[in-house]
Amino acid sequence: MASGVGVQDECLRVYDEVKLGHRWLYVIFRVSESLQIVVEEKGGHDRTYDDFVARLKEAERKRQCRYGIFDVRFIQNDVPQEKLAFFLWSPETATIKQKMLYSSSKQALRNQMRGIHAEIQCNDDADLAMSNVLERCMRKYT
Numbered sequence: 001m002a003s004g005v006g007v008q009d010e011c012l013r014v015y016d017e018v019k020l021g022h023r024w025l026y027v028i029f030r031v032s033e034s035l036q037i038v039v040e041e042k043g044g045h046d047r048t049y050d051d052f053v054a055r056l057k058e059a060e061r062k063r064q065c066r067y068g069i070f071d072v073r074f075i076q077n078d079v080p081q082e083k084l085a086f087f088l089w090s091p092e093t094a095t096i097k098q099k100m101l102y103s104s105s106k107q108a109l110r111n112q113m114r115g116i117h118a119e120i121q122c123n124d125d126a127d128l129a130m131s132n133v134l135e136r137c138m139r140k141y142t
Contacts, residue, residue: 005105008037012112014039015069026051027039027068029066030059043055056089059089063094083117083137084118089128091122118137120133
């Protein structure tokens, strides 16, 4: 428990549903008012990366941060790949309190998520670009 923030059991259950069963394309997490990391949204396979980004941008309009995981799919050397990426969305417009809370509490969630292949801190649209995400996921192979 970093900075007094705990992780609800549902977060790990839903993470396992992504990692083991590929049930969700993405999951977005937030820190609740009771200082618990909770599941905010689960995106099914009828959604896209653009939907994931749009949901993160909704938090930005509220001057808030978010965590997320996304099941990134790509082809590397003619072989289909699926890699899990962990996101810390900390937009420039977020309040200082939000930025400090999310950066100091990230490890409470991240340490319990085994099998993450890329960790991406995003502060602006360039960081959220799919080309950046793919480069980070493929970096393990080069």
